[in-house]
Amino acid sequence: xxxxxxxxxxEAAVIWGLSPRTVQQACTGYKGSKPRFTDEEARLSGxxxxxxxxxxxxxxxxxxxxxxxxxxxxxSKAN
Numbered sequence: 001x002x003x004x005x006x007x008x009x010x011e012a013a014v015i016w017g018l019s020p021r022t023v024q025q026a027c028t029g030y031k032g033s034k035p036r037f038t039d040e041e042a043r044l045s046g047x048x049x050x051x052x053x054x055x056x057x058x059x060x061x062x063x064x065x066x067x068x069x070x071x072x073x074x075x076s077k078a079n
Contacts, residue, residue: 009042009049016060024049026059 041055
């Protein structure tokens with residue numbers, strides 16, 4: 001499902017064990033550098049940055065550090 005592939009920068013930060021500011025700076029660029037996410041991987045919705053799971057995996061890897069949480073959409077479905 002597509003909705004499971006998109007999350008807020010704050011949610012992504014928790015899942016990947018990063019600072020929310022780190023993810024936001026990857027969206028906006030840091031100190032004049034270009035954003036690390038592509039236009040297809042992140043967008044601003046009002047005041048909230050939305051990022052894709054694929055974008056997070058590309059930048060920060062497939063595993064989640066420290067949170068004990070799994071990326072959105074990777075949960076097993078209960079019977």
